[in-house]
Amino acid sequence: MILVSSCLAGMKVRYNGTDSLDVHIQKLVEEKKAVTICPELLGGFMTPRPPAEIVGGTGEDVLNGTAKVVESSGNDVSEMYIKGAYEALNIAKEINATLIVLKENSPSCGSAAIYNGSFENRKIAGNGVTSALLKREGFKVISEELISEIFLHEDM
Numbered sequence: 001m002i003l004v005s006s007c008l009a010g011m012k013v014r015y016n017g018t019d020s021l022d023v024h025i026q027k028l029v030e031e032k033k034a035v036t037i038c039p040e041l042l043g044g045f046m047t048p049r050p051p052a053e054i055v056g057g058t059g060e061d062v063l064n065g066t067a068k069v070v071e072s073s074g075n076d077v078s079e080m081y082i083k084g085a086y087e088a089l090n091i092a093k094e095i096n097a098t099l100i101v102l103k104e105n106s107p108s109c110g111s112a113a114i115y116n117g118s119f120e121n122r123k124i125a126g127n128g129v130t131s132a133l134l135k136r137e138g139f140k141v142i143s144e145e146l147i148s149e150i151f152l153h154e155d156m
């Protein structure tokens, strides 16, 4: 079974109440080949919610306690991000996820790039908190940008 970000399947769960629909991901869910998670909702957030970025490092650093996830107001929400990551990990284990496709650039779901904490639309290489934990636990995590390429080359 594949695990995917809820917003990629068309659910309006992003911080600003929108989705990040990817038709390939939506198709996987419709065909019951994938199930959805939103780590931020699993961590206790509501939609809409303030935007947040990782300050002082990457998702691995947040898990290690050396970086923080903060809202644009400066409010430290690291604990909720870490809770959401562990809830996502529990689900990944329950369904024995063979592939996890998460939304790029998110402080939870990014798996190649995240925003740098300046709230100036600047990105750095790195994982969000959930992707960092899932990779650390041995799961294969990719972004929607890669699965779109896979769809072009094979029938999943």
Ligand code: SF4
Binding pocket: 005, 006, 007, 008, 013, 014, 015, 037, 038, 039, 040, 041, 103, 106, 108, 109
């Ligand atoms: S936490 Fe992940 S699934 Fe939830 S809205 Fe953000 S990018 Fe999408």
